[in-house]
Amino acid sequence: MTYLHSIGEYFLxxxxxxxxxxxxxxxxxxxxxxxxxLIMGSMGIVAFLSFFIGAVVAIQTALNLNNPLIxxxxxxxxxxxxVILEFSPTFISIIMAGKVGSFITSSIGSxxxxxxxxxxxxxxxxxxxxxxxxxxxxxxxxxxxISISMFLGIAGAYTAAVLGGFVTSDxxxxxxxxxxxxxxxxxxxxxxxxxxxxxATVPAYHGYYxxxxxxxxxxAATTSFVxxxxxxxxxxxxxxxxxxx
Amino acid sequence: xxxxxxxxxxxxxQEVLKGIDYTFERGKTNLIIGQSGSGKSVFLKCMLGLFKPxxxxxxxxxxxxxxxSDEEQRELRKEIGMLFQGGALFDSMTVxxxxxxxxxxxxxxxxxxxxxxxxxxxxxxxxxxxxxxMPSEISGGMQKRVAIARAIVNKPKxxxxxxxxxxxxxxxxxxxxxxxxxxxxxxxxxxxxxxxxMNSVLEIGERIAFLKDGVLAWKGTKDEIFKTTDxxxxxxxxxxxxFQKVRDAQQKE
Numbered sequence: 187m188t189y190l191h192s193i194g195e196y197f198l199x200x201x202x203x204x205x206x207x208x209x210x211x212x213x214x215x216x217x218x219x220x221x222x223x224l225i226m227g228s229m230g231i232v233a234f235l236s237f238f239i240g241a242v243v244a245i246q247t248a249l250n251l252n253n254p255l256i257x258x259x260x261x262x263x264x265x266x267x268x269v270i271l272e273f274s275p276t277f278i279s280i281i282m283a284g285k286v287g288s289f290i291t292s293s294i295g296s297x298x299x300x301x302x303x304x305x306x307x308x309x310x311x312x313x314x315x316x317x318x319x320x321x322x323x324x325x326x327x328x329x330x331x332i333s334i335s336m337f338l339g340i341a342g343a344y345t346a347a348v349l350g351g352f353v354t355s356d357x358x359x360x361x362x363x364x365x366x367x368x369x370x371x372x373x374x375x376x377x378x379x380x381x382x383x384x385x386a387t388v389p390a391y392h393g394y395y396x397x398x399x400x401x402x403x404x405x406a407a408t409t410s411f412v413x414x415x416x417x418x419x420x421x422x423x424x425x426x427x428x429x430x431x
Numbered sequence: 432x433x434x435x436x437x438x439x440x441x442x443x444x445q446e447v448l449k450g451i452d453y454t455f456e457r458g459k460t461n462l463i464i465g466q467s468g469s470g471k472s473v474f475l476k477c478m479l480g481l482f483k484p485x486x487x488x489x490x491x492x493x494x495x496x497x498x499x500s501d502e503e504q505r506e507l508r509k510e511i512g513m514l515f516q517g518g519a520l521f522d523s524m525t526v527x528x529x530x531x532x533x534x535x536x537x538x539x540x541x542x543x544x545x546x547x548x549x550x551x552x553x554x555x556x557x558x559x560x561x562x563x564x565m566p567s568e569i570s571g572g573m574q575k576r577v578a579i580a581r582a583i584v585n586k587p588k589x590x591x592x593x594x595x596x597x598x599x600x601x602x603x604x605x606x607x608x609x610x611x612x613x614x615x616x617x618x619x620x621x622x623x624x625x626x627x628x629m630n631s632v633l634e635i636g637e638r639i640a641f642l643k644d645g646v647l648a649w650k651g652t653k654d655e656i657f658k659t660t661d662x663x664x665x666x667x668x669x670x671x672x673x674f675q676k677v678r679d680a681q682q683k684e
Contacts, residue, residue: 209535209536212535212536297521300519300522302519302521302522304481304519305513305519305521308481308511309508309513309533309536310504310506310508310511311536
């Protein structure tokens with residue numbers, strides 16, 4: 187029952203988010219600020235993780251494919267497919283659920299605890315729109331983060347595979363272009379956009395409707411990470427089933 | 432003027448407000464006092480429109496809140512200033528941005544006009560030169576004063592204060608009390624103030640409503656509260672020895 191209640195509350199919140207809009211000039215500044223906080227602030231960790239994940243994927247494939255009948259270029263093919271299809275969109279999104287998600291939950295949650303949200307409401311401002319809408323819009327630039335992650339992931343794979351002496355540069359480039367299906371990119375970015383929406387709204391829900399004090403803000407951030415990950419994984423499964431099979 | 436008639440509100444079967452009738456007058460500080468859990472905050476939140484009453488009406492200048500359209504509700508909210516218990520300053524903004532916030536949201540003034548209005552109210556609460564600081568960098572008493580400045584910057588007709596001087600030293604508390612009273616008289620505001628600080632009751636209680644278990648147990652002024660023989664009131668107001676002595680001294684005069 188409580189789950190049903192939460193799901194209903196989540197959708198009512200979304201209705202409020204896209205309801206009466208805050209003044210345009212104020213909203214524009216908020217969106218730019220959120221892009222800076224949520225997107226630019228995550229670039230470093232995303233770049234770092236992507237590069238090394240790509241590198242490890244390449245090393246693992248190279249080490250596990252000992253059969254001489256399998257061409258060496260498969261290392262690049264495997265790295266490309268896994269980075270584009272899953273590691274960048276899904277894996278990075280889970281990391282972002284921890285970084286961006288807990289930031290959103292705790293910032294909105296602490297505003298709830300210190301009555302700042304009530305203050306907004308009393309002034310006659312649609313607090314859901316004021317607080318959450320800019321985050322949703324800022325997260326629309328999230329696919330750029332993922333494309334950078336994809337590029338760096340493959341760059342990491344190349345570095346590890348070629349410098350590690352597993353394959354030659356030529357073999358890697360050949361493998362990279364092997365049986366490339368452009369629809370896979372459409373699929374990856376389609377789910378990235380869905381993930382971006384989840385990353386902005388599910389943590390916002392946990393922050394907006396939290397009750398209690400400072401301790402509960404911490405708890406809400408943890409719960410929000412768990413539920414954001416669950417929703418991400420389930421969405422990933424459904425989208426993959428629908429689009430790829 | 433805010434007229435409350437026969438107000439009922441319950442949460443999950445538990446009645447918090449059980450039929451309250453009261454009129455908050457304009458240009459006066461109207462105090463609501465009562466023990467924790469007596470329904471003061473719920474009463475205030477009903478008046479602010481954050482809670483919807485089960486029964487009864489709340490009329491702003493003769494017009495019941497329930498008959499307001501969405502647009503009218505929004506217009507009304509622009510005429511309301513609210514001072515929250517913890518100040519509720521936006522901690523991502525500087526003091527100046529905090530005070531400017533209602534102006535930025537609801538008026539079409541130019542930046543220079545807004546800035547001069549902000550300077551004006553900052554001066555009024557004796558905080559010149561703190562505009563560039565963040566709320567976390569100033570003391571609790573200063574935060575309260577900034578919150579008052581934010582509440583009055585848009586020249587409200589109604590000012591609501593939720594325990595404005597809780598957690599402050601006696602001197603700062605008196606400063607805040609007097610500031611609220613002066614502003615109320617200067618701008619002819621309908622001020623509603625929740626408190627359980629007896630100093631402020633005896634200092635600025637121009638009209639006092641005493642809530643007990645969700646009903647209005649007593650009403651009067653600060654002069655009457657010295658004389659009253661109503662036991663529920665004296666039990667609450669003079670629960671400390673000190674105030675008991677103050678009362679005895681006052682009655683001998």
